Amino acid sequence: MVELVWLIPAFPLLGFLVLLVAGRKLGEPGAGIFATLMMGGSFLSAVAVFAGLVDRNESDRFYELTLFEWIPSGDFSVDVGFLADPLAITMTLFITGIATLIHLYSIGYMHGDANFSKFFLYLNLFAFSMLMLVLGNNLLLTFLGWEGVGTCSYLLISFWFTDEANASAGKKAFVTNRVGDFGFMIAMFLAFFTFGSINYGEMLSGAPGMAAGTATAITLLLFLGAAGKSAQFPLYLWLPDAMAGPTPVSALIHAATMVTSGIYLLTRVNPIIAQANGWAPDIIMWVGLFTALFAASIAVAQKDIKKVLAFSTVSQLGFMFVAVGSGVYVAAIFHMITHAFFKALLFLGAGSVIHGMHDEQDMRRYGALHKVMPVTAFTFIIGWLAIAGVPPFSGFWSKDEILLGAYNENKVAWVLLLVAAVMTAFYMSRLVFMTFFGPARWDAEIDGEVPEHEIHPHESPKTMLLPLVVLAGLAAAGGAMNLPFTHSLKRLEIWLEPSLFGNEQHINVAAGTKWGLAIIAVVGALSGVAGAAWIYLKHKAPASLVEKPIMEAGWGYDTAVSNFMGGSGRKAFDATTRFDETIIDGVVNGAGSVVKESGTLLAKLQTGYVRSSAVGIAGGAVALVVYFLARTSF
């Protein structure tokens, strides 16, 4: 059944093509139902491939299917082929699963939108690109998907492009990602130079013999690419702005799937990271750690519900990079999956709230919503407990693994990461308390403004609630796939083993210490929740105690970058433009004008007189004869 792997991306591609041709005709809700069915088909194929892979021997779980030769060019040859191994199929399962749920949710959320079918067209194209990214058997095919998801992200962020802010947010995402793509491309060239191939199978089997310097360079360049896509400092800027897109997009692309592709990429090339100098993974860990803390501190002070979740995503991705940097890849993938469950749930829940509140996103106008939106509130609370790290919800297990990996690597990193985890619990509790509890502030006056119409919140339709319930179940029980108590319960770790080539860091921590660490983490999470309750439920302390204006402004980093790009950076770009216009264009145009001028000169030789041509021929013939005679005689 592993041979069916090509079906997984084929379904969304078919959906995309059909919607491209007949999307308007299918209309609402036909286009949405069709797109959802395509994703469902893709998910079922992924399950079939998963079952086929489980049937195989552990050593045999590395199946490659080559469809055709894509770029044959001398020594350089790239195939279009798929690689089905535990890592790729794990990714595929949660991508297609969550995508199906979010497609279903979107049918309700996008109800009445003028471009209903276009939205699903983009969603299908996104799913196709993401699956190519994950299933491609070489770096170039991954890059194709990488760019594809970037394009779809751009299209979907600026989906309501008539609003200028949305259009420029899309542009920002695109441009910021290009910086990372540059790293990816150089890494790809370097990989070809080193291995003579960019096929994963050949690269990874060739990795153990490679030079440390090259491995370090490839690792860092790929990390640059990963930092762009997975929104790490300093390239995280685009993700908070990406919230301008429709909420299901935020859930699917900017929380659950696309932003995890950086983690996937680094995990995929783990044998290369293993060969790199020791400081390369350390850089990954510290950048991730800094991002986790930095973004969490910003999330604490945000007023917009989606902005809180956006910075929370940046922060959680930082956690995953800490795991990758510490060499605990299983923890990274584990947290990626549980995060996909609960973050998709939280975003969809937020979407349900926004939908019910008539597009109001400011949390200061929420409050007491659990009374009118019981299902949304209940599922959201499960997501909140999961991300806060309260046992036995899924986030606790995966975050605990990462904390353990960080402790194993560096005690200081563990302390800082614990602080980030406490902050996570705090800002998520703040969000929940402000949104669902306390007094209703639906028509509150904020900054001198009141809502134009009276707001009557209402619960969302069933197509939106069903995905919430399913995701809540997954977010609650997702931890069961990798429980730390005995080795046989670490199912994910055993399953991923063939993809990690023994590069998973061994944890040298006594069992008692592990229990201690877990208890400290739980106490930390609960104190974060308690702190939020103290301020936002009991009002024992003013909110201004923690919500500093500088934190709300993201420490001024975004503004600083914008100012630089508009000011001194702009001058540098102008200088490069001038260099391009004068030097580069000068050389190109110069080559053209030299040919043109010399042609005009030579054209004068052609007089049109037959006899002058004849003289030329005769003279040439005589000259040749003289030359040959001279050569033979002397």
Add this chain to the structure above:
Amino acid sequence: MPEVDAAYYLILAAMLFSIGAFGLLVRRNPLVMFMCVELMLNAVNLTFVAFSRDLNDVGGQVNVFFVLVVAAAEVVVGLAIIVAVMRHRPGATADDLSVLRG
């Protein structure tokens, strides 16, 4: 019957070729220039035949046939052009054709 030395044929051919080349360069009447070209071609033919007999190699004579065929084709095209030009401009010289220059 005494053998005629090949050198005589070659000298004759060289003379014919020179006359043709000279005529081509100095005359302006296209028809005469055309005849000069024919003279040069046949001078070369003569050389071929002379060498063919001298070296006892039939290849030279084969070449002559090629030259004859090409010359015939050239005459067809060339004369047609000359006739066409003469119809438009009676008494045109080869130098007048320079107006056709691109």
